[in-house]
Amino acid sequence: MKKSDKKPYNQKTGNTIVSYLWSAPSLILICLIVIFPILYTGYISLTNMNVYHWFTYDFIGIENYKEALLVFDSGFLSALVLTVLWTVVNMILQLIIAYLLAGLLNTNGLKLRNFYRTLLIFPWAMPGYVSILLWKTGMFNSQFGLLNQWMEKAGVSPVKWLANDVSAFICCTVVNLWLALPFMITIIDGALQSVDRSYYESALLDGANWMQRTWYITIPAIRPVIAPSVVITIFTTFKQFDVIYLLTQQAGAKTGAHIHTILTYAYENAFITNNYGYSSAVSMIIFLILIVFSYVINIKPKEES
Amino acid sequence: MKKLTALLLSIVMLIGILTGCGAGGQSLTEEEKNTIVIWHDKEEAVSNALLEMLQKLVPEVTVSLEYKSNLTEALKMVGNDPKAAPDMYFFAHDKIGVYAEMGILAPVTDLVDRGTLDDSYVKMTLDAATYKGELYQLPIYFETLLFLYNRLYMPDEKAPKTTEELYSYMEEKTRGGHYGFVEQHSTAYYSAGWIHGFNGYIMDADGKVGLGSQETISALTYHKKFVELMPGESEYATVNTLFQEGKAHATIGGPWLVSAVRAAGMDLGIAPMPVIDETQIPISPYMGVQGVQVLKYAAENKTEAVKKVLTALMQPEVGIALAKVSGCAPAVEACYEKEEVTSDDVVMAMRAMAENTIPMPNRPEMDIMWTVAADMLVNINMSGQDVKESCEAAQKNAEELIKKMQ
Numbered sequence: 001m002k003k004s005d006k007k008p009y010n011q012k013t014g015n016t017i018v019s020y021l022w023s024a025p026s027l028i029l030i031c032l033i034v035i036f037p038i039l040y041t042g043y044i045s046l047t048n049m050n051v052y053h054w055f056t057y058d059f060i061g062i063e064n065y066k067e068a069l070l071v072f073d074s075g076f077l078s079a080l081v082l083t084v085l086w087t088v089v090n091m092i093l094q095l096i097i098a099y100l101l102a103g104l105l106n107t108n109g110l111k112l113r114n115f116y117r118t119l120l121i122f123p124w125a126m127p128g129y130v131s132i133l134l135w136k137t138g139m140f141n142s143q144f145g146l147l148n149q150w151m152e153k154a155g156v157s158p159v160k161w162l163a164n165d166v167s168a169f170i171c172c173t174v175v176n177l178w179l180a181l182p183f184m185i186t187i188i189d190g191a192l193q194s195v196d197r198s199y200y201e202s203a204l205l206d207g208a209n210w211m212q213r214t215w216y217i218t219i220p221a222i223r224p225v226i227a228p229s230v231v232i233t234i235f236t237t238f239k240q241f242d243v244i245y246l247l248t249q250q251a252g253a254k255t256g257a258h259i260h261t262i263l264t265y266a267y268e269n270a271f272i273t274n275n276y277g278y279s280s281a282v283s284m285i286i287f288l289i290l291i292v293f294s295y296v297i298n299i300k301p302k303e304e305s
Numbered sequence: 306m307k308k309l310t311a312l313l314l315s316i317v318m319l320i321g322i323l324t325g326c327g328a329g330g331q332s333l334t335e336e337e338k339n340t341i342v343i344w345h346d347k348e349e350a351v352s353n354a355l356l357e358m359l360q361k362l363v364p365e366v367t368v369s370l371e372y373k374s375n376l377t378e379a380l381k382m383v384g385n386d387p388k389a390a391p392d393m394y395f396f397a398h399d400k401i402g403v404y405a406e407m408g409i410l411a412p413v414t415d416l417v418d419r420g421t422l423d424d425s426y427v428k429m430t431l432d433a434a435t436y437k438g439e440l441y442q443l444p445i446y447f448e449t450l451l452f453l454y455n456r457l458y459m460p461d462e463k464a465p466k467t468t469e470e471l472y473s474y475m476e477e478k479t480r481g482g483h484y485g486f487v488e489q490h491s492t493a494y495y496s497a498g499w500i501h502g503f504n505g506y507i508m509d510a511d512g513k514v515g516l517g518s519q520e521t522i523s524a525l526t527y528h529k530k531f532v533e534l535m536p537g538e539s540e541y542a543t544v545n546t547l548f549q550e551g552k553a554h555a556t557i558g559g560p561w562l563v564s565a566v567r568a569a570g571m572d573l574g575i576a577p578m579p580v581i582d583e584t585q586i587p588i589s590p591y592m593g594v595q596g597v598q599v600l601k602y603a604a605e606n607k608t609e610a611v612k613k614v615l616t617a618l619m620q621p622e623v624g625i626a627l628a629k630v631s632g633c634a635p636a637v638e639a640c641y642e643k644e645e646v647t648s649d650d651v652v653m654a655m656r657a658m659a660e661n662t663i664p665m666p667n668r669p670e671m672d673i674m675w676t677v678a679a680d681m682l683v684n685i686n687m688s689g690q691d692v693k694e695s696c697e698a699a700q701k702n703a704e705e706l707i708k709k710m711q
Contacts, residue, residue, distance in 0.1 A: 050710055051669045054407040055385050067709060142537050143547060160537040163687060252492045253540030254679055256687030272676050273710045274403065274669060 045280035064281035079265035087237045098184035124182035132246045168257030187229040191222035340367045345395035346376045350630040362617035384409035392603030398594040401441045401667040411604030412439040430636040433594040433664030442596040444636035449662045450590040454555035456572040464576040475534040487553040490532045491539045493678035498590035500524045502581040517700030532686045560632040575654045592662035677703040
């Protein structure tokens with residue numbers, strides 16, 4: 001009896017080992033691509049690797065962390081506040097706009113639906129770098145940008161869109177939305193299609209209006225589907241570098257705005273030193289901040305479930 | 306069968322990935338010793354001309370030119386790995402300090418005779434290529450900024466001789482979407498010319514930061530009144546497009562701009578830099594020297610082939626061929642005896658400018674200085690902050706960041 005009890009257990013263990021063996025190549029790849037760089041950065045942060053000790057660096061303990069904490073001054077704190085504001089504003093706008101557009105795409109009897117879908121996904125097909133610089137020169141440039149050309153035609157004097165903090169923040173948000181919306185629209189569009197039509201039919205029979213149908217049927221139904229993408233997007237927005245750097249701070253093309261996220265701030269105050277030990281320490285601290293941030297974000301869904 | 310194939314493929318893939326990390330260390334064959342790989346980031350016309358000259362002058366050495374768009378970062382990663390690093394690289398002199406400190410460069414004087422270099426090169430180019438007393442680059446050609454003007458609007462006799470003449474011209478002509486003069490006013494590379502004209506400096510050859518010096522403050526205070534008559538954006542695309550489209554009458558730009566504006570049909574004039582009235586020193590921009598650096602491993606293990614390539618690159622015909630395709634000035638003095646060089650107004654203007662230019666500092670600290678100086682210029686010129694306060698804050702910031710390099 002005992003023997004027969006053990007057999008399934010052994011079989012189960014064996015199956016688990018075989019499963020791990022089959023996924024070993026992928027796991028090793030993930031370790032090499034994701035885990036190893038983090039561990040290596042952690043190791044470098046404990047050394048004096050810099051231009052003067054590039055290949056012959058020594059272990060110096062937590063010296064770099066003592067230095068790195070100086071980066072986290074008032075400038076860093078205001079950058080952190082701005083990063084949170086940037087993430088919140090972008091996420092709210094992204095969800096609202098993507099929901100509205102996805103809703104429109106799912107309107108009954110909409111002609112050319114696939115054409116609109118392709119059009120809306122287009123920004124995703126373009127390299128981000130190109131899109132951002134196109135927006136910068138084609139839209140916001142005070143001499144040649146479309147916005148100022150229109151304003152000139154309307155008799156209004158040209159505006160330096162990227163020169164002051166508020167308008168530069170708005171411009172960066174617009175460009176970030178342009179880049180990020182295709183992802184969110186695709187996810188919400190898919191989620192909307194998965195909602196059972198019969199719920200709506202019943203609700204209509206009960207006399208529910210659009211707002212009630214959205215609030216009591218659509219949102220609860222699509223929430224589990226879009227939740228992971230929202231978490232992913234929160235992270236990509238939080239650690240956004242390209243949009244803000246290329247629009248306002250690119251070397252040789254600074255615009256005069258002083259909007260810094262934690263990454264652009266760390267870049268200007270640590271990474272340009274070519275001191276890899278010190279920069280790695282700054283990166284590790286930012287990494288820890290992101291871990292805490294992710295923990296805070298994940299608390300709520302867990303409690304709800 | 307499917308499972309077996311998948312397993313085999315996975316193993317092959319893993320081996321493929323892991324063998325990339327393996328180390329080499331075998332001695333070189335004769336063929337390998339005779340093969341020279343040169344990394345560069347130049348346009349095709351320049352690399353083709355270089356390859357053609359080397360194939361003609363040293364047919365016994367197999368030279369391979371490889372384009373690397375992110376050459377400086379790639380070298381940092383693989384500079385001491387003989388299997389991945391090149392034998393030489395063709396780049397501007399301003400990164401010499403970084404690689405010399407990293408210990409991956411060999412002085413070229415270990416491979417070619419110093420006396421011959423002193424006798425045959427424009428002195429300024431050798432000074433630029435020297436770091437801590439050692440010459441780490443064999444200069445090929447040099448480039449600097451030029452005062453360029455559109456003859457359609459600014460006839461030769463109106464080309465300003467002094468900065469005050471330039472200012473009067475700007476006041477008179479800057480209106481209705483037209484600008485008398487434009488430049489990349491908030492970029493350190495461009496503003497340096499004005500700072501040098503007041504005897505100031507961004508960083509001197511000994512690594513001393515000069516952003517907070519009285520000379521720099523005076524220069525930027527004076528420069529600001531010119532900036533007020535220029536467009537708000539100061540980046541490369543806006544400034545050059547304004548000039549190319551005839552909306553700006555004059556600019557300070559590099560030789561790379563000349564062929565584009567001439568191709569667009571502009572009657573282009575090139576004048577000496579205006580002299581600053583207050584100091585009687587002309588605007589004195591930075592000079593960049595493009596040349597070949599040799600990596601230590603190649604200098605030690607492929608000595609003969611490297612020597613042959615360097616000797617070939619010292620021939621005036623190489624300088625002439627490369628200067629012609631790049632629009633820059635050759636570093637070898639003998640080139641200026643040839644009619645094809647003396648007849649080129651851009652090259653001759655740059656040769657004349659060489660006396661007034663300052664070589665870009667080649668110290669590792671310059672990576673910091675470009676960013677800090679640009680921030681300072683933006684604060685002064687675009688955010689309207691006080692000149693003295695901005696300069697002093699930038700000085701402090703630069704010094705702190707330099708300390709963090711160690």
